[in-house]
Amino acid sequence: MALWVDKYRPKELLGKDGVDYHLEQAKHLKFLSADCMPHLLFCGPSGAGKKTRIKCLLRELYGVGVDKTQLIMKAFTTPSNRKLEIQTVSSNYHVEMTPSDVGIYDRVVVQDLVKEMAQTSQIEASSQKSFKVVVLCEADSLTRDAQHGLRRTMEKYANNCKIVLCCESLSRIIEPLQSRCIIINVPAPTDVEVEKVLRKVIQKENLNMPDSVLQKIVEKSEGNLRRAILMTEAIKMENEGGIPANAQIPVPEWEVYIQETARLILQKQTNDMALKVRERLYEVISRLIPPHVIFKKLLEYLLPSCPSSIVREVVSEAAKFEHRLLLGQKPIFHLEAFVIAFMEIYLTNASKAK
């Protein structure tokens, strides 16, 4: 039983099974696929439907053959003779992977794979496309080295290998790479669009859900459709006998934990508390929650309790440390630095008020 998220994923760009929003863009993509497709760069927040659109585009290009995928561990050897393995999903027409899985060796993986794909050209005449597609996920966590490597490879094999990049933030993609791709911006769906999709899912599942709960889900989804659908399914599982109007929306436990942490920070501003907060942050980090997500949530829970006079300073500090966090290696340093900075700002403000 697949999750609803996967079950109700649109299969085509347009038509009955087509995507539910950004229709204009879907038409545009269809047009691109009909002609000679350029390299593409999808960007947008998580849960906006980037991957869905990429899948639809591939189906548009090659037909149902793309769905016959297999999981392959591909082995690579670095120049320093290190053996690497990376998980890939591939069909006859495309290959999909996350090169940043192998850390700093991603350049080797990217270049080798593109070369390998480009060397074997399409045999099947029916597909009528002379190129294959390489989908690189999480392109924004590619190292600079890999991005520069990709730049050359991309041009060299442009004829029989097209690259589709998928990322959350354009700012971490180097300019030369951006200019070689057509950038497809996939913004998060609006609340109305989320609601529309949810209603569709509910109707197909024959679920009886009160409007108030639906509204709450839309509110809590933060424009993330994946989250919205997961919430809907979770709420259904938790309330088997029918969903009451005052049902609690399940929220991941770590978010509640961070909320508590934020409360602790506001409660007392001392070195000891800072230590306690650090332990809690370690705990969340150890669960592989991306540090920048933790950062965002923490700020989200801290800000409402801030007096308006310090909000500006807090946000500017947060921006500074978040930037460092993304470029640095040890997230806890930056998280802690922010927590301490916040404590200090908060404390000075409180003592001034007295």
Added chain:
Amino acid sequence: MKRTEEDLLTTEFAPKRREDLHIHNKKIGEVSNWIKAAFAQENRHQPVLYLTGPTGSGKSTAVEVLCKHHNVELIDYSPELLYDDHLQYEKHDLSQLTNFLIRRHASLKKGSSKIVLFVSELPDQAYLDPITFRNELLSALYGLRHPVIFCLTNDIACWTLNPDRLLTNDYIRTNYIDTITFNAVAVTFLKKALDRASNLLQTPLSNSKLLIIAEESRGDLRAAMNMLQMNSVGKNPNRRTGKDVICASKANREEAFHMIGRILYAKRVNPNAPVISRITNKKRKSVPVPEPTERTDLEHNPSDIITMSNMPSDKLIEFLFENEHFFCSDLSKYRKVTDTFSACDFMMGDWSTARSLPDEYASEIAVRSVMWHNFKGPRPVTMQPIARPVLRELKKQMDSTRKEVQKLSIIGNSYFSSLTAPYQTIIENITDPLSIENFLSRPLEVSWKLGKDQIEDRLEKTNSLNFKGRSRPKKNKNSKMPKATEKVDDEEEEETYTIEESSDDSFDDF
């Protein structure tokens, strides 16, 4: 050969034959040639060899083995065993050594007239008074009746205890003393030696483990053998597998802790402190010395501390980060310090900056920041244990978890751990403690510090007792669920029996 467990491997498995010596061939040749030459020429005065090298480089073992090879008897200089006429211990001083050197030693073995004197330690007096030692030794060397080998370790950190200070180059040259210097043993040789010793054990260690030991021991054969022994005793069942190796730490790690202490305490020169001399020292009362009110100079130079600590930047900063909050007086100072840490990490992580700056740059900045802001900080009254950075441990666990996640058939899974996994556990009601989804979305009270196995244990317990009040999945509904959840069903059904049994059964099914 019967093995007694008490023996140290270093003595028990000491090489007996020349082939077993895993030291550089050139050095073996040098020593061997010297021994041969020592007995080839009769007329000249007896030759003297000054053999040096770091600890555990196989100096004395090489000499022992080669002497045996050439049928030469070694006579050790052991000061404790010498008595004078009235059966009193002689003082361990120079006269003892010179007596030993000029005495005629009778051979213990019959038929062999070849004797070499072997001196592996020098009396304390020698270090106190090098000039007298040199003169006494010189006169003793003229009265020698047998060849002598001085076998001394010369990588001692303390300069006053270094034999090189006594036997200077000049002295050696003018007195025709031969010198051979051993180097620390290379990893390849260490590995060979370990292989040999390991095969003599009842249950040899795995190859990878031996390799780790060889690398950890830093050219010290003795340390390597000790580590081998530490890892081969005990009940550890998977000796041939696994990668965990108990490593003997060398003394200089302690040195690093001293350095961290120096940084954190950031002591400054105190003008009020009484001048401590030998005489006043005894009469000093425990009156607290008033702290200086102004910033005086630091007692120790930060750059020196960094060099002495012998740690790379990132490690040093991790240590400081872990311990700084005890020493920093108020929040505004602490804020500045953490800000610096964050900047340092950013600096080291950034590709272009990291390459254009020397490695110590970040630690220099961090250390100076800490020492500046720890001025007048609250000193912990009792001894403050220095906490080890937990980051490495955390990273190890995260890496292993990440690997598990990558095994799943999802590509581009940045959101998996934060979003999909928590919901998936609710939706599919995953209670299998081994599944990665459950591992990631475990209750936050179950700390990562427990380690993976213990976490899984805890999960199993909590699941079987009460899965957070969630309704149990019903069998018919989950008929199409993937394997992992079917297993859970078994577990749930047999819950009326003991938990252990049911989980065992479910494992047998696979």
